[in-house]
Amino acid sequence: MCLPMTATQSAPQQLPTITINAEDETPHLTTRIQWVKFPQIHYQSADLVNQDRSAIVRVYADKTGKIINSDIQESTGIKILDQKLLNAIQNAELKPTTKEGKAVKLIGYQTFTLKLNDAVDKAASKQQCSYPFNSHNWLKQAKGKSVPFAYLQQPQLQIPEDLLKDKDRVVKFKFKINQLGEVTQVKLKKRSGVNTIDQQIIAAVEQSKVDAKRSYRTLWMYKKMTLNDKIELKINECH
DSSP states (O other), rough: OOOOOOHHSSOOOOOOOOOOTTTOOOOOEEEOOOOEOOOOOOOOOOGTTOOOOEEEEOOOOOOTEEEEEEEEEEEOOOOHHHHHHHHHHHHHHEEOEETTTTEEEEEEEEEEEEEESSSHHHHHSSSSOEEEEEEEEHHHHHOOOOOSEEESOOOOOEEEGGGGOOOOOOEEEEEEEEETTEEEEEEEEOOOOOHHHHHHHHHHEEEEEEEEEGGGOSSSSOOOOEEEEEEETTOOOOO
């Protein structure tokens, strides 16, 4: 005789539920990291073992711009020097990355060039020349001339003459400000050809505040304004 199958035997087997974590989104990849505080590395000429060094560091940041990790992508060839770079990265600050208006995680690649002439002991033995934030608009503003907008104070910038590599450099940029005069976005219209110079100018503008007269087109409380400026760095005009 055939016995009937029980309900327990015939019921379909339950499959486990798979939960997808929304946090596991793909990070934004870039070779143009936007720094609020650029990594500062201090080294002696002996650390370079008598030759210029370069390296590429991979940086990981969360949605808030906090640096959560970093590692060496291309080494200087000296482990102690590589560690100095990683330490400098951890003490730096990033601007949060946004994509289509949403904050996203970041994986960025930063190139460093470490020169013997820039070593602490070498720089101390010669008079260091550097360029402040003498933009076209700032210079006109300082002379009391009519300008489309005014920086509330001169943005902080010190670019060593050596970064120009014996060539005049020009950086043209535009940026947006909100109704409070805070800079919300900086984009380069013309690059200098030296990434470190570009990044330091971007960081200086991002930390500045601006006063601008609004026209009838920009009277709306939340409408952002787009402003333009440029900086010329000439090798024979360093102070």
